[in-house]
Amino acid sequence: MSPMFSLFKLLFKLGIFCFLIGLISAAGAYYYFSPQLPNVETLRDIRFQTPLRIYSQDHKLIAEFGEKRRTPITFENIPPQFVQALTAAEDSRFFDHHGIDIKGLVRAAFQLATTGHIQSGGSTITMQVAKNFFLTRERTFSRKFMEILLALRIEQELSKEEIFELYINKIYLGHRSYGIQAAANVYYGTDIKNLSLSQLAMIAGLPKAPSAYNPITNSDRAIERRNWILKRMHSLSFINDQQLESAKNEPVSAKYHTSDIELRAFYVAEMVRQQLYEQYGEALYTDGYVVYTTLKSNLQTTANNAVSNGLIAYSERHGYLGAEDSWDITEPQATLQKRLNGIISYGVLKPALVLNVSEKSAELLLKDKQTITLAWEGMSWAKPYKSVNRTGRAPKKAADVLKIGDLVRVREKEGTFHLSQVPNVQGSLIALDPKTGAIVSLVGGFNFTHNKFNRSTQAVRQPGSNFKPFIYAAALDKGYSPASLINDAPIVFHDTSLEGNWRPENSSRKFYGPTRLRKALYKSRNLVSIRLLRAIGIPAAQDYLELAGFDRSKLPNNLSLSLGSADVTPLKLAAGYAAFANGGFKVEPFFIERVEDAFGEVLFTAQPKAACNPCTETEGAENIAPRIFNEQVAFLIYNILQDVIRKGTGRKALVLNRKDIAGKTGTTNDQKDAWFSGFNQSIVTTTWVGFDQPKTLGRREFGGTAALPIWIDFMREALKDTPENPPKPPAGIVSVKIDPQSGKLAYPGQSDAIYEFFRRKNVPTNYAAPAGSGKSNVTEELF
Incomplete structure (x- = not known):
């Protein structure tokens, strides 16, 4: 036997021995680590940390809340070229191996033996899934062995497509983006399906080192990594020569894109966040909830512009406030530009x-x-x-x-x-569907970034004359009619709750004597409102107002209530006006239409109680809103408030050229608050203008000059292309001719007679005396 053969025999036995030792060690390690392995079946039910997304009714993105930007995507929606790019970069034999790549592991083992450290790791995509979902990132032999065992198990339980999907939705790719869909949005502002081959390769290069190969902050290394991946794709016959050269020569187009907010409605987004946080807690920001609001994007955009333009117009007509700051422009241009970009x-x-x-x-x-x-x-x-x-x-x-x-x-x-200039005055607009209470647009101030206080829902202000229709509705319910005469004359009250004598006046400082209730409302006569409240009684009026949704504790217990000294929010006022528009029903405003989980399962759907006009209220009563006003009373107030626009304080709204709109101005003492609430049967809108710390808007600023123009700008778009739909008199309402001075029935042949609506039971029974008869028609003057 030759020495060479003996040496070979010895080495062969040694190899067999080492193999057996390795096999025994591997088996021992398997039995040691196997009980510690987690259940890979849980990967099927994995929930990715996904932000809360809020949309309008027509699916326009309003806001995103959460630290991680992630949009999970299914394998079927991944572009095939991206699959090729990523496997070329990370694991070219992914679709062929069973979870581990022997060549890669041998290479890693050699590095460990020669250097004492694991360098490349030899990880497959499956092994990275095992590490990312179950293990730590420490570089130790025990962790690596568990990674291998887990990879083998994962391959047994899941398909290649499922494994790939888990990987590309989990990985961090820089700039708060997790997963390839989020990365496409962050770097290119679009879905991954819209990216070019060069852009796909750029994203495929990020998992190795998101900061080192970032195309925004490190474009040179990003291009180097992209081109290497393209060459790998070419060598693996994924792309041809022409595709390779074209993709390599494509310039870098990546830039940082924030969340693709499509609709500015940040006040509503914050309302949604606050309401849902009470229910879901911190999970709200991570579990991928999707919320659809009741907002209509075209109306919200119109509302944003109307409030902004109205407040800027107010600010500019009161003069220029001056520069915000003064800079030394001798500083370097780059320094000035950087400072300016930060404003x-x-x-x-x-x-x-x-x-x-x-x-x-x-x-x-x-x-x-x-x-x-x-x-x-x-x-x-x-x-x-x-x-x-x-x-x-x-x-x-x-x-x-x-x-x-x-x-x-x-x-x-x-x-x-x-x-x-940035206005120092503030304003709000809220519009809702009077049939359901769905809020279709809401603006809580000039700009959410500038000031986050939501004046539509949080500002408690006095409504002034904007409140009068509710007092008049209570009076009509008590038996008054639009033709009832009330004396518009000076009066002095001694009321301890008002701290002494009170001498109320009309805004014109004039008094007009006996006035029909209709005219008193559309002309906004203060003395008539006061006498009307005194006649029906403050407690009775408060009962009525509480039924309409106003907080009784914020209703003053004195006659100033008739002039709008209550404390209300614009939201409460708009909800109250909805009853005039919908036939007398109390609807509850709401802004969340639907909530879905990350898998599209509906968790909540709004089921508002709706106005029922006309309908049989005994059918489906659980879905019908409760009544505030008698249907006849609601119609009469609607009809009178149409006169506010036709010939009263809201005449500017005639520019809309519609016969179905109604509304009421409101201005408080010293012009501290300016209001307009207006509606038709399809939409109710309330606008408010004032300072956060109440002070006068100026002696020429009223509801008709400060708030009404905002309402007009909004309603011009809201009513565009919608047919006119004036209210029809309900059963029990009749129209008769009356004498405009006395409110009595017109005498036969009276030339200046006018038509008036009455509840049938309140039609006058007496005729006016003919002109020239010498008899007075004002014989039933009240007070």
């Missing part, structure tokens, strides 16, 4: 830095290196603000308004830029 834009108001001032124009720097010329027409309005009631002289040249270094605000209007 927040508030809606349409963009920050701008004045670089140069000419005779009738100025050069301004905007964000992102944009330079504009501000023409004289865009700044000539800027009389200096002196007080809420006074401005300075009109400017004659640009230097009277601006100086170099001023940080100002501009807005684009009809293709040109105009100087503007």
